[in-house]
Amino acid sequence: MIIDEQVRKLIQMSLQEDIGNGDHSSLSCIPAGEMGDMKLLVKEDGILCGVDVAREVLRQVDDTIQMECFMQDGDAIHKGDIVFKLHGPAASMLTAERNVLNFMQRMSGIATMTHEYVELVKDTGVTLLDTRKTTPNMRIFEKYAVKVGGATNHRFGLYDMMMLKDNHIDFAGGIEKAIDAANAYQKSKGLDLKIEIETRSLDDVRRVLAHGGVHRIMFDNFTPAQIVDGVKLVDHRYETEASGGIVKETLRDYALTGVDFISVGAFTHHISSLDLSLKFSK
DSSP states (O other): OOOOHHHHHHHHHHHHHHHTTOOHHHHHHSOTTOEEEEEEEEOSOEEOOOHHHHHHHHHHHOTTOEEEEOOOTTOEEOTTOEEEEEEEEHHHHHHHHHHHHHHHHHHHHHHHHHHHHHHHHTTTOOEEEOOSOOOTTOHHHHHHHHHHTTOBOOOSSSSSSEEEOHHHHHHHTSHHHHHHHHHHHHHHHTOOOOEEEEESSHHHHHHHHHHOOOSEEEEESOOHHHHHHHHHHHTTSSEEEEESSOOHHHHHHHHTTTOSEEEOTHHHHSOOOOOEEEEEOO
16 A cells, blocks of 8 residues: 555644553553553454554554565455564553554455455456545555455545436436536536446436446346346446445346446445454464
């Protein structure tokens, strides 16, 4: 992961939240200058993610901590594996411990779940996307983990793509008015963003096709059979995306419809963190 200024700031904020005016437990129990060794132990099979973030957490806490790394993001990991070993001031390593684990466990959990979904449909040609259903201030880490797991990032935020959903359409007064308003807005602002529009029925799809002015049509809460019909109607004139209520058990059915993209909010809002442990070595 690229550790840029934004990432450094977010890590700094997480450390400030956790440490406050001092790690009094470690400071009281561990003599100043006491050195030690720790190791990151894998306790559950999965896909590793967050090594560079852990390295930056450690650097910000104490840049004298040394890391010897044996595995990298994207590696398949198994119970009993050692990801890295640390050597340095014992108190500093304990201060960093929880933030190292918070980032790596969640990021690895996302990468693991994403990888499982990708493997289910890898022969279908569909592209799996994440969504904006992310933890506040954790989006950059969570979307990176999705990529490590093998899926593709949808728009990062509200600013890099226009998505006209049901509320936008209803407020605008209908599909055609929403599309026209979006294009007029872009022209007035000098923008060149892709426009995606949500459809709730095959009649909606027909209206979008008759009007034009978008780049991608989303089939929202369609059944696989309805999406097959929708894909035939679109006939490659626009990108197509399936979204809404798609779970692991139904994913392959949707992937076999011929749709271009499937967005899965569960990648980032319905995952279990991977079990990792940071322990002192004897």
